[in-house]
Amino acid sequence: MRPIREMMEQTYDRGLENLIAGETGISKIDGDNGKLWYRGYTIEDLAEHGSFDEVSYLLIHGELPTASQYERWRKDMENWHEPPEEAMAVIKTLPDDTHALMLYRTMLSVAACHIPQGENTRLDAQWRRPAGILGWCSTLAAATICHILGKEFNPFNPGQSFSANFLTQALGREPTEYEIKAFDVCMIVQAEHGLQASALAALTVISTGADLGSAVLAGMGAVSGNLHGGAIKKAFLNLLELKSVDEAKAWVNVKLNEGYRFPGFGHPIYKTHDPRTKILEPYAKKLLENKGEELLWDIYQTVRDGIESKLGEKEIFITVYGVTGLIYHALEIPVGSFPIIFALANQTGWMAHCLEYLSEGKMIEPGAIYTG
Numbered sequence: 325m326r327p328i329r330e331m332m333e334q335t336y337d338r339g340l341e342n343l344i345a346g347e348t349g350i351s352k353i354d355g356d357n358g359k360l361w362y363r364g365y366t367i368e369d370l371a372e373h374g375s376f377d378e379v380s381y382l383l384i385h386g387e388l389p390t391a392s393q394y395e396r397w398r399k400d401m402e403n404w405h406e407p408p409e410e411a412m413a414v415i416k417t418l419p420d421d422t423h424a425l426m427l428y429r430t431m432l433s434v435a436a437c438h439i440p441q442g443e444n445t446r447l448d449a450q451w452r453r454p455a456g457i458l459g460w461c462s463t464l465a466a467a468t469i470c471h472i473l474g475k476e477f478n479p480f481n482p483g484q485s486f487s488a489n490f491l492t493q494a495l496g497r498e499p500t501e502y503e504i505k506a507f508d509v510c511m512i513v514q515a516e517h518g519l520q521a522s523a524l525a526a527l528t529v530i531s532t533g534a535d536l537g538s539a540v541l542a543g544m545g546a547v548s549g550n551l552h553g554g555a556i557k558k559a560f561l562n563l564l565e566l567k568s569v570d571e572a573k574a575w576v577n578v579k580l581n582e583g584y585r586f587p588g589f590g591h592p593i594y595k596t597h598d599p600r601t602k603i604l605e606p607y608a609k610k611l612l613e614n615k616g617e618e619l620l621w622d623i624y625q626t627v628r629d630g631i632e633s634k635l636g637e638k639e640i641f642i643t644v645y646g647v648t649g650l651i652y653h654a655l656e657i658p659v660g661s662f663p664i665i666f667a668l669a670n671q672t673g674w675m676a677h678c679l680e681y682l683s684e685g686k687m688i689e690p691g692a693i694y695t696g
């Protein structure tokens with residue numbers, strides 16, 4: 325008879341908020357001081373000087389690419405920018421009112437059926453998949469948005485960056501250099517954020533011996549929730565309903581008195597300002613000004629300042645969810661598609677965590693305290 329292990333006393337929270345699930349070398353978050361690092365690099369430095377193409381390599385492989393590694397990484401992604409025709413065609417068979425993220429996820433599921441050696445889950449096979457998944461997902465996400473907009477889908481251009489190609493294909497037009505930079509920074513600052521809900525969902529799936537594509541699909545499922553990727557859409561729609569600065573002030577006061585939980589405000593980790601928000605705000609402001617939508621920026625500032633002046637003492641500040649929608653809107657991405665972009669960026673971190681964990685080979689199966 326096998327001996328019963330001695331039970332160790334431990335604390336836990338209902339949402340596993342204070343549970344440490346393991347060690348990682350991918351990112352570090354200092355919630356008290358509002359700091360975020362990827363592989364030892366500050367998020368500010370990467371956003372200013374890097375590109376999503378470089379940062380995605382950094383997160384997956386642990387270091388910034390050399391010139392030859394960068395070219396190979398770009399080439400690998402480009403080679404996978406044409407998903408199977410069956411995946412591209414399935415969107416036309418789905419109901420018109422299907423959630424945008426579900427359209428995208430369904431296309432990826434169909435594409436996954438055509439992955440060469442999809443049943444091969446050896447470590448070397450898993451490591452060959454990130455560039456392909458990023459390439460396929462970029463085109464599928466762009467095709468979903470193009471379908472929703474009712475525009476013609478632009479062909480892939482091998483000479484462009486990941487972000488430039490995505491915007492060109494999704495919007496059916498050539499984006500400006502500033503639009504490309506703003507979107508690229510969005511992708512960088514949302515590419516990784518520890519074991520958030522979607523990353524944990526992906527990690528749980530990969531721990532069972534599943535393939536990397538299945539893990540990514542699990543992460544997408546988690547992003548669809550209103551408390552995760554859906555919060556970007558909810559936060560932006562609140563702003564869009566306000567027609568003046570005075571109306572914004574009044575709305576904030578009413579909602580504060582009601583004890584309303586503002587989407588896009590308050591983060592379980594950050595006890596001060598979200599560093600990603602500080603990076604994105606200047607891009608949001610300029611993009612809206614370029615579109616002649618200065619009023620929307622003024623309304624955003626009014627709502628942000630009004631909420632933070634009352635709730636900042638409770639460590640509730642604007643988060644990346646609260647500002648990202650302004651950039652997506654200025655880029656003419658439809659509101660329902662906002663979670664698609666969030667998932668497209670986030671999946672880089674999901675894959676990095678999955679590949680980091682695979683060497684342990686242990687299935688994630690947490691226990692529970694029986695209360696019956």
